[in-house]
Structure formats: structure tokens, C-alpha cells
Amino acid sequence: MDERILIVDDEASVGQFLSIMLEREGYKVEAVLSGKEALEKIAENPPQVVLADLRMPEMDGIELLTRIKEEDPRIAVVIMTAYGSLESAVEAMRKGAFDYVMKPFQIEEIKLVIKRAIEERKLREENLELKRRVKQYELKEIVGKNEKFQRVLELAKKVAPTDSTVLIRGESGTGKELIAKAIHNMSPRANNPFIAINMAALPEELLESELFGYTKGAFTGATKNKEGLFKAAEGGTILLDEISEASPRIQVKILRALQEKEITPVGSTKTIKVDVRIIASTNADLEKMVAEGRFREDLYYRLNVVYIHLPPLRERKDDIPLLTNHFLKKYTSLYNLPPKKISDETMKILLEYSWPGNVRELENAIERAVILSEGDVIKPADLPEKIRDRFSVGGVSDQVSLSGLTLEELERRYILQVLDETGWNKNRAAQILGIDPSTLYRKLQRYGLSKSGSVRKETGQ
Known part of the structure; x- marks a missing residue:
């Protein structure tokens, strides 16, 4: 039996007695005298179950429960309490305790509660594994036998079980969000939300409140607190599409979310801990943007832990x-x-x-x-x-090599062609391009495109 039990009680005799009884059942048991020691043990080697006394000096059972749930929500916490503390035991249940036992307790009662906690955890893990297999099967919906594309899928499979940040790069329409979803679906986070946001679709102020949330009174119209997408994706994955469009202020806040695992809602001075995996995608040359000072170098390296290029x-x-x-x-x-x-x-x-x-x-x-x-x-x-x-981009014959064109030049010409074909109907052009109208407007500004422009035909010379 590999199940580990951690007993936390400031009375050494209680820990010793429970250790002897539970070790006879085949469990691996450790006993500590304080919440601080318990957290150190959990950081080293997380147990399946923590059996904690409610009333302890320095850190009581409720505070310990809260800290454990922040560190590893999978750990089942059972609270031991005296009759007079029943109200506190009920509060512990509301905060996520698996169960509570009343002192003086019968050892058979303790054994039964621990057995239930371990069985329920096993069941949850089996269900998660089953769902993960189902999600992995869904990867077959991603069509492609090409060697380059198969390498992309293999890399996605390798990185999925980890919590590594992933940067996906590729031209518009190559399937960046599809790969991001596949990574999420094959990960231990598959049971939790997958949320995607287009960083270029919203103005800076609105994007900041959407990502990080806001407090009541933060701005006109903020009549109540609202959680942002980072918090809404708790336990899951957030895809920051078109990360290259993030303003310097947004870049700083994303960097903090990556480094410290915390965010600050608009209008608040208090940070909020978040547990979310970040995947970013772009069709821009981030290395060039870093060199030009348009994108933070430290954020680029934080995002570029695992790099996936979509052909x-x-x-x-x-x-x-x-x-x-x-x-x-x-x-x-x-x-x-x-x-x-x-x-x-x-x-x-x-x-x-x-x-x-x-x-x-x-x-x-x-x-x-x-x-x-x-x-x-x-x-x-x-x-x-x-x-x-x-004919391809800008009327270029398919026989003409495009190897001399940069990604940005290719995008610029295609946008101009679609605009010309739609009579510069920006909403229609954005629909054909598969992007938001505000994203199209930003790209027009970036490339200096106007209605007076024209698409040049290449001769291949």
C-alpha cells in the first residue's frame, strides 16, 4: 500500500497513537506538531490524506486547510475537533475539508473516514484518466499526415502532461487555437476551463479588466466586483492569442501572472493567486519585436519555454x-x-x-x-x-516562389488583396480573414495601408 497519511496535532501522544494504529493498516504515516511543519512535509512529498487537529497554536486547522488547498487541492483534509468546536468543523467543511471527526474518537471511525477519502481520490483520478484518454482520442479530429505537421502533434503530446508555458507561432489560419485546445485536452487540466482571448480585439483598458477583473468603483459603470478571465480559467488553460498586440502595461501584468502566479484586478491593491496554464500564440516575429523594443524580452523568454511552429x-x-x-x-x-x-x-x-x-x-x-x-x-x-x-497573394502566380517574402510582407499583401476584393468593406474583409474588425484596423495602421494602395503583381525577377 503506497497511501501516505500526515497527522498534524500539537499533542505528540495523539500523533504517536494514530501513527501506530494506521501503520497496522498498511499506510505510510508521518506525524508533525504544527501547521508549519505540515506544509514543509507536503512540499517535500504530498500525502493522500492529512488528519489535522482544529485547535493548534500559531496556525489552526482552518488556516492549514486553506493553505493545503492552495498548494494541492487533491489532498483530502480531515479535521479532528472537540464537541464544543462543532461550528468550526462545519466551517472547515465549507472551506473544502473532506470530513471531520469528533474527539474523543473511535479508531474504527478514523480508519473508515481515511479509507473513504483514499477511495474517492482514486475514483477521481481514474475518471480524470478516462477523460484524458477520450480527449486524446479527439486529437484524431486534427487532420494531417504531413511529416512537419506530425512533428507538431508529437510535440503537443509531449508537452501536454506538463505545466510548461507554450508559444505557438504560425500564419493566420494554420490552426493555432486548435493545437492549443489539443494540448489542454490531453493535459491533467482537461477537466477545467479552456479560455481563449484575442489580445488585439479589445482596447487596452477593456482588455485589462477582461483579463484580470475589476473591483466595484474601479471605473464608471463598475457597479460590482467582476472576476477576469485568468480567474475564470482557474485550474485550466488560457490562450492569449495575438500576444504580440499586448500593450507594455498588459505585458507587465502577464509577466507577473507567469512569474508569481498572481494577478491584481483593476482598481485593487490586493493580489489574487491563480492556478492557470498559459499558452500564447502569434503570427508576428516576436524576436524582431524584442530587438526593436516593442515586446518585453523577459516576457518573451517566459512564454517561449516550449516553442511550436505551425507550417x-x-x-x-x-x-x-x-x-x-x-x-x-x-x-x-x-x-x-x-x-x-x-x-x-x-x-x-x-x-x-x-x-x-x-x-x-x-x-x-x-x-x-x-x-x-x-x-x-x-x-x-x-x-x-x-x-x-x-493566383495567390497579390495576384502572384502559384508558380512564383514566395521564399523571398517575409511573413509580415505576405500578410500585408493578402490583407490588401482581400480589402480590394471587398471594395474596402472592412467588416466583410475581417470576416474573410477570420479576424476581428479591430484587429484588422490595427494591422492597417501597422502596415500603413490605405484605400489608395494597390496590390503589385510579382514577375519573379
Whole structure:
């Protein structure tokens, strides 16, 4: 039997008596005389159950219970109390104690309570493992056999069971949030919330209150306290999408959340402890931004513990047939349509197109084709015109190499092309690009784009 019991009582005789009795049951038992000693033992080697006296000098059983739950919520805490302290025992139950026993107690009662605590923990862990396996099975929903993409999935599987911070980088539409969700779903945190927020979608003041919460009276309209997304994701994972768009002030607060595991709500001077895993994603060159002083170097290194690069679709074209069939099944089922297939000529076009919008653009194209096509075969005429014409970003022929273009230049040209095609309807363009209108506005400012601009066609020379 590997179950460990920690007894905390300022009366040494109680600890000695319980140790003898419980060791006879096969448990590994340690006894300490104070809450401080108990916390030190828990930090070294967490037990399954803590049996703590309610009334102790310096740190009583209630305070010890609170500290234990902050350190490791899985530990079952059983409170020992005298009859006159029944009210305090009930308070302990409200604060998360597994159970309480009244002094003077029968040893059989103690044995029974400890047995129940261990069995319930085992059951919770088995359920969590089962759910983790189910979530791991869901990874099969991520389609791709390409060697580069398979390496991404293997890395996601390796990092998932840990609490390491992950930085996911890739062009828009490559599936950064999908990978972040997969990491969460395969992690011990899978039972708890996964929350994603687009850092570029909100102005700084609103973003700060959304992330960290606020107190009543912090600003006009703050009529009550509100917890932020970091607290809402307690025990789970938060994805900070487009982390490159975070202002210097927000960067400082995120850094504190990473280093100290604590946040400060807007309008408050008190910090709040948080237990949340942080995953960040971006399509920007953070190293360049650090060099230019636009992104904190210390935050960059805190985020970049495990780095995952998602290849663009043009670098995994062998996945296009798999993805196409996946989206065909998805949307024919969604719209209650009969099964459809792709003609050879249509597939050739899909394989030759450079997909500047990546998997998201392919999915949109297949959804459109499923809706508009007549019959059970998707023909070239069912594809968007720009794909039929086999032109990529800025009218660049797919035959032209894009190896000389930076990621930012590629994004700039694609945004300009979509804006031109929508007659500079920014809301429609943002919808096609798969980003928030406010994000599009920021990118227009960053790249200095205006309606008077034009898309240059490359000659390849």
C-alpha cells in the first residue's frame, strides 16, 4: 500500500497513537506538531490524506486547510475537533475539508473516514484518466499526415502532461487555437476551463479588466466586483492569442501572472493567486519585436519555454486531399446534404493554389462549394474565382516562389488583396480573414495601408 497519511496535532501522544494504529493498516504515516511543519512535509512529498487537529497554536486547522488547498487541492483534509468546536468543523467543511471527526474518537471511525477519502481520490483520478484518454482520442479530429505537421502533434503530446508555458507561432489560419485546445485536452487540466482571448480585439483598458477583473468603483459603470478571465480559467488553460498586440502595461501584468502566479484586478491593491496554464500564440516575429523594443524580452523568454511552429498549408500540400475530404463530410453533414466528392480537375487546382489563408481559407472554400454545387461532384466552377484562376497573394502566380517574402510582407499583401476584393468593406474583409474588425484596423495602421494602395503583381525577377 503506497497511501501516505500526515497527522498534524500539537499533542505528540495523539500523533504517536494514530501513527501506530494506521501503520497496522498498511499506510505510510508521518506525524508533525504544527501547521508549519505540515506544509514543509507536503512540499517535500504530498500525502493522500492529512488528519489535522482544529485547535493548534500559531496556525489552526482552518488556516492549514486553506493553505493545503492552495498548494494541492487533491489532498483530502480531515479535521479532528472537540464537541464544543462543532461550528468550526462545519466551517472547515465549507472551506473544502473532506470530513471531520469528533474527539474523543473511535479508531474504527478514523480508519473508515481515511479509507473513504483514499477511495474517492482514486475514483477521481481514474475518471480524470478516462477523460484524458477520450480527449486524446479527439486529437484524431486534427487532420494531417504531413511529416512537419506530425512533428507538431508529437510535440503537443509531449508537452501536454506538463505545466510548461507554450508559444505557438504560425500564419493566420494554420490552426493555432486548435493545437492549443489539443494540448489542454490531453493535459491533467482537461477537466477545467479552456479560455481563449484575442489580445488585439479589445482596447487596452477593456482588455485589462477582461483579463484580470475589476473591483466595484474601479471605473464608471463598475457597479460590482467582476472576476477576469485568468480567474475564470482557474485550474485550466488560457490562450492569449495575438500576444504580440499586448500593450507594455498588459505585458507587465502577464509577466507577473507567469512569474508569481498572481494577478491584481483593476482598481485593487490586493493580489489574487491563480492556478492557470498559459499558452500564447502569434503570427508576428516576436524576436524582431524584442530587438526593436516593442515586446518585453523577459516576457518573451517566459512564454517561449516550449516553442511550436505551425507550417503553412503551402508547405503541407500532401494534406490537402485529407483536409478536403474532412471538410466535405463536415459540411454535407452540417447542411443535411447527400455525400459529395471532388473532381480530379478541382483537386488539381486545390493542390496548385498557394493558400495564403491556409487551412481556414481551404475550409471556407469547401463550405462554399458544398453549398453552391449542383449534383454530387465539386467542379472547378464551384470554387471562388481567385482560386480557380490559381493566383495567390497579390495576384502572384502559384508558380512564383514566395521564399523571398517575409511573413509580415505576405500578410500585408493578402490583407490588401482581400480589402480590394471587398471594395474596402472592412467588416466583410475581417470576416474573410477570420479576424476581428479591430484587429484588422490595427494591422492597417501597422502596415500603413490605405484605400489608395494597390496590390503589385510579382514577375519573379
